[in-house]
Amino acid sequence: MIRITERPLGLAYNMNMQERTGRSSTARTLVAALVGYLMGTLPSADLAARGAARRNGTPHHDLREHGTGNPGGLNASKVLGTKWGMAVMAADIAKGAAASIAGRRIAGDAGAYAAGAGAVIGHCLPVWSGFRGGKGIATSAGTAAVCFPAYTPFDLAVAGGTLGLSRGQANLAAFMSSSIFTAASFLWWRRGRGNLWGPAPTRGLPVYAALTSAVICWRFYSARQRTPVASNTTPVSA
Numbered sequence: 001m002i003r004i005t006e007r008p009l010g011l012a013y014n015m016n017m018q019e020r021t022g023r024s025s026t027a028r029t030l031v032a033a034l035v036g037y038l039m040g041t042l043p044s045a046d047l048a049a050r051g052a053a054r055r056n057g058t059p060h061h062d063l064r065e066h067g068t069g070n071p072g073g074l075n076a077s078k079v080l081g082t083k084w085g086m087a088v089m090a091a092d093i094a095k096g097a098a099a100s101i102a103g104r105r106i107a108g109d110a111g112a113y114a115a116g117a118g119a120v121i122g123h124c125l126p127v128w129s130g131f132r133g134g135k136g137i138a139t140s141a142g143t144a145a146v147c148f149p150a151y152t153p154f155d156l157a158v159a160g161g162t163l164g165l166s167r168g169q170a171n172l173a174a175f176m177s178s179s180i181f182t183a184a185s186f187l188w189w190r191r192g193r194g195n196l197w198g199p200a201p202t203r204g205l206p207v208y209a210a211l212t213s214a215v216i217c218w219r220f221y222s223a224r225q226r227t228p229v230a231s232n233t234t235p236v237s238a
Helices: 002-040 044-056 073-079 082-124 137-147 152-165 170-191 204-224
Strands: none
Touching (some): 002 082, 044 073, 073 082, 082 204, 137 204, 152 170
16 A cells, blocks of 8 residues: 555655746746846947047937937947947947856756847847837847857858848848848757757747847837938047
């Protein structure tokens, strides 16, 4: 009789432990996504604008109110100067990569994907700025270097090639590269291809790719519907 009762009790214990482990894993993944979002909201363009104003003794130029109205590296180059624009791009790439690394430390491979997607969403829709963020290209590149390094060179080639062939149409380049990026992530997951130093290509990979691509395409589409807020794009600093 003892042997008969031990097996179901052991089975119940194992099932209970698996359920607890599953809940803990989900909780850690959600924490990773939140951390990624908060890191993505780091206002690199705003900090650059304030830094340029202090350095040059000029009024603060809110990038949402000048140039194209986008708080990103390209608009920072036009309004603040090339050096400031490059600094913004570097900071955005770095925060995307750092967020993905942090997510992986928190929740493993699933955490890397969750935090990477969160960082891009945070950059494009930062709660501190009324959800008026950038377009997410540089931040996405940073997350891809950690989450999908096996495809990153191809992604850059597709974006650069499309941009060149379309004679500088950034919208087309963003839509094309995002679509192929998502398709490639699905292929990598289904075929179990290697991902260099990145996380294992689980179903989290295409989910991450689809979320980031959707947000980026939406930001480009919404920006296309707007007229530039200011025609004067003369840099305030050299």
